[in-house]
Amino acid sequence: MTDTSTTTAPAVRLVGIGKRFPGVIANDDVNIEVARGSIHAIVGENGAGKSTLMKILYGVQKPDAGTVEIDGAQVDLSSPADAIKAGVGMVFQHFMLADNLTVLENVVLGAERLHGIGAKAREEILRISDAYGLDIRPDQLVEALGVGDRQRVEILKVLYRGARTIILDEPTAVLVPQEVDELFGNLRELKSEGLAVIFISHKLDEVLSVADVVTVMRRGTTVDTVDPSSVNAHQLAELMVGSELPSPSTESSTVTDEVLISVNHLTLPSPDGRPLVDDVSFTIHRGEVLGIAGVEGNGQSELVEAIMGMLPRATGVVEVDGRDVSGLSTRHRREAGIGYIPADRHRHGLLLDAPLWENRVLGHQTRTPAAKGIFIDKGASRADTERIIEEYDVRTPGPDVLARALSGGNQQKLIVGREMSGDPILLIAAHPTRGVDVGAQAAIWDHIKDARRLGLAVLLISADLDELIGLSDRIQVILRGRLVGEFDPGHVTPEQLGSAMTGAGDKA
Amino acid sequence: MTPRMTRVLLSVAAPVLALVAAFAITSAVLLVAGDPAGEVWATILSWPEPRNLVNIVNSATVLYLSGLAVAVGFRMNLFNIGVDGQYRIAAFVAAVVAGEAWLPGPLNAVLAILAAILVGAAWAGIAGLLRATRGVSEVISTIMLNFISTSIVAYSLRQVAVREEGSNIIGTKPIPESSRIPGFSISSEVSTDVYGFLLIAVLAGVGYWVALNRTRFGFDLRATGQSQTAAVASGVNVKKMTVTAMLVSGGLAGLVGLPILFGNAYSYGSTFQSGLGFAGIAIALLGRNHPIGIALGALLFAFLDEQSNPLQILVDVSPDIVKITQGIIVLTVVISYEVVRRYGQRLEQRQVAQALESSDNTKAEVRA
Structure with missing residues (x-):
């Protein structure tokens, strides 16, 4: 990744970027160099500083320190308009499209000066669509489009505005596997046309399959830049979480055989058929931490909110220390002894x-x-x-x-x-260390261990597999709203959990 | 400076800033129109005569209740635009009840006041129910209900009205003397009294403060206003709170017309004062939903109204100029609160960061 030729300056070079918010350092000495014609992945846990960095590159926030260079020229980005002018475009995780307008109208919206809103614009859209194989029909209504199509419209919007560097924020989070493959095909197309693609993700397998270079961020700074062919997912995961893994092995088990929490046939129907939480049953014993592993969006938050009584449509039985709380309001459930550390x-x-x-x-x-x-x-x-x-x-x-x-x-x-x-009798901890600094993370881990020692039942939801393995006495995997497998954290590896979470391999 | 002190200072700074800006803009309007800005302000800002003072206190009492009613909703992020309709239908019902005099003397007044509270609450409660069950924005529904209220009152007035002798004005039966709420005199030179209802308004203000700041109900209400999602997670039943808050707001709105009814008009007629609900919105904004702030806001609005009366005679300027000032105040107040709020937030974050850094440094020094 060294800049050997003088003719091709890197598409983006970030040097020593720092950004502080009161009391927290979001970015510290971040250095990244993205080459033209490459897909550069940036991986890191939630709260590692990826989104702050991208906001800086897209002009949403100004860095406190460091410089941003685009195509070899140092730039000062104080708004997204500046970034677009410099050739940087961003596709957000949540699409920003008006459903009741056509693709053409959505694309030209706000960029009417470029090619007007009529035939010239349509021509340009078709040209871009053909050049990058985006397969877009400009006169379709956006509301008729699927998620994958909408994402391509977003990409086209960015290209239409002349972007030569495209940032994609967790683009695969909303896609099904086939759509992911299509997206990756599109990204390779962009790359071959000489664009630079910055791809933010925490799905390591995807990153390894599509990226040319991977930069790992941890605790607000870039810790390493690696060639994906030389690492595997586990090594990347280690880079992401560092060596700050909790160590449950030193603690003796406090699990008793007294059942404190039992959840039976908990189901949350959804308007479009497939339940968001599907017939979930489990028990937690006094002094036990039950971990729930799963790819985000597989029903974890709905499960927690159903147990808290925040979703009136949920059915099933929740018992706290032998008492049926299913019919109770959130307030009465809290009074019955449920403590809740929410994800957000x-x-x-x-x-x-x-x-x-x-x-x-x-x-x-x-x-x-x-x-x-x-x-x-x-x-x-x-x-x-x-x-x-x-x-x-x-x-x-x-x-x-x-x-x-x-x-x-x-x-x-x-x-x-x-x-x-x-x-409390039950402590629900949803992503308890998300977006917190190292010191607080260690302290919160200690508090969860204390809770366990005090004889609480703990339900731990986390996207951080090492945290789950480190703290849990038992791990259940949730996939599409169902519990699909139970693992002993003493013997399971992140890889085994990972394949269960994606439904790839059956019981490992 | 303690965080509390800073907060108090900042909360005073915002309305002062807004008033200064509003006065400046009004002056600009006067100058552009070629009116003598200096003389206008000299007239408005002169110390009122005792007679004017009584009028100011009286109309401030009415505006205060209106401001409180709106503020209850504001604390929960509910915009009760319908105080206007609520107080008119409530005052009408109270006038009918008091005029019929089913109970003797003061009991009759108590009954009428309770009726007003209930009717105001029920009228606002419709909007609350629509919001809680069907998700209808209370802004829209309360505005609609204002129109319906106006029509119902006009229609019903025809049914129950008695015509005043020698006049085309119709009104409800006058309240018997024994059921009127006596005022008190502040000066022997003035014939008009200060409304006795002032005491009830003060009690309402105290009750508002205690209920919102010291009770569990008030905590739930404020929590819902600050973050509905956090309130839900903490166990607040938001739908129930929405209905309850609208009922309380409407109940207070029911009181708005009563000082006039029991202290001055003694019947509800076609000329009963309207528009008090909208002034309440501006006053609640200006007073930051705080009972003392609302009182100051109500006094200011009443002061401007009263002091502008002689403008036409003295300096040949329409008194409507203070309506412009009042309107501008609403805008500048919103802007200056936002500016001051952001400034305060940044200040506090900086202070916290500094406090923590210096304590970390001392710890490090101790260790070294």
Whole structure:
């Protein structure tokens, strides 16, 4: 990847990029060089800094340090319009298309100055479609298109605006396998026409099959750039998570034979037929961590929300310590002893513009110390927030600070402390270390181990297989809403889990 | 400076900024129109006569209740645009009940007040139910309900009305003297009294503050307003909260017309004051949904209204100029709150980062 020729400058060169948000370093000394005519994959866990980096390259955010060079010229991108002018285009994970307009209308929308909105534009669209084999018919309504087609329209939109470097953010997350193959065909086409493709993903097998170069990010920085033919998925995974894996082997098992949680035939129907959660049954014992592994979007979040009573259409029975809570509201389920660390703490876990002590009250409005009769007990809530700050090492000047001002890791530690303080029987931890820094990650792992030692039942959902293997006593794999296999974390490898998660191999 | 102090300062800065901007823009309008801006402000900003003071306090009382009603919805991100329709239908029903005088003396007044609260709550509750069950935006439904309320009141007034002698104005039966709410006099030179309903308005303000800031109900309501998703995960039944919040908002709206009814008009007629609900929206915005802020906002609006009356005579400028000021205040207030909120957020994040860095440094030094 060294720049040997003077005639072909790299399509993109990022040098020493740094970006800090208050209390958290999103990017630190990031160095990436993307060659023309190549597919360059950037992999890393959630929170590794990939999206911040792409926002910088697409002009959405400005870096605090470092330089961005495009085609050999240093540029200063302060808006996506600047990035488009410099020849950088981005295809977002969530499509930005108007359903009730045609493909042509969607493509020219906002770019009317380029080729007008009529015959010339249609001609140009067809030319691009032919040149890159995108197979696009400009007069179709977007609402009639499938997901794969829509994605190609998004790619065409970017090309239409003259992009020579295309960023694709997790493009395969929404596609079925056949569509993934088609997409990869399109990407190879783009590459052969001399475009540079930056491909962001955390699906390692896909990355290995399509990329020419792979850059691994971890904790906000680039840790290595490798040739995909020289590594396998497991080595990449190791690079992604580093050596900070939890070590359950040193802990003796605390599992008892007392069943605390039993979930029976939990089903969540969906309007289009196939249930999102499909007849799920499991038990968790006192002192046991049950891990749920699965590719994101296979029903994990629906499973958790169904157990929490947030989805009224769910059917089936949930028992907490022998008590049937199926008919209860979310509040009564919490009171029955369910603690919940949600996957998206900003949406489900916090009131960002409220002080920490009010966030301590959240989810505990009806219980001591937060409540006193029909009133909120501010004094006791503040005092208990101080306790959580102390015990869970939440870095904050005090309990009156707004939750928004804390870094992700400290917000998460506050949530863990809060959910543990309700004296729960079941702790549901969904992606508990997503987007938090190393220190907080280790602390949260410790807290989950503590919960287990204290005799709680823990349901752990994670996309990080090593975290799952490290913390769980048992691992269940979820695929298309069903539990498809149980594994002993002592003997399973990430590869075996990975193939079960994709339904590739049956029982390993 | 403590975070609390900073927050208080910032929350005062925003309305001050908005008022300054609004006054500046109004002055510009006056100058462009060739009116004497200096004299206009001199008239408006002079200290009111005792008689005017009473009028200001009285109309502020009415505006305050309207502002509170809107603010309850705002705290939950519900836009109750229908306070106008709610208070008119409620005041009408209260006037009928009080006029019929089924109960003796003060009991009759209590009954009428309760009827007003119930009718206001029910009228707003329709919008709440539509929102909770069918997802209908409360903005649309409350606006529609305003029109329906106007028509119902006009229609019903014909049914129950008695014609005042020697006039074309029709109204409900007048409230018997024993059921009127007596006012109190602040000065012997002034013939008009301050509404006795002022005390009820103050109680409503205190109740609003306690209910929202100190009770579980208020916490649930504010949590839902700040993040519906987080509220759901914390166990709040959002549909129930939506209906409840609209009921409370409508119940307060039911009180809006009553100071006038019990302290001045004594019957509901075709000339009963309208438009108070819309002023409430502006006042709730200006007062940041805080009971004291709303009180100041209500006083300011009442002050501007009252002080603009002599403009036509004294400086030959239409008093409607203060309507422009009031309208501009609504816009500048929204902008300046957003500006100040963002500034405050950045400031706090920086302060937290600094506080943590310095504590980390001292720890490192201790270790070294």
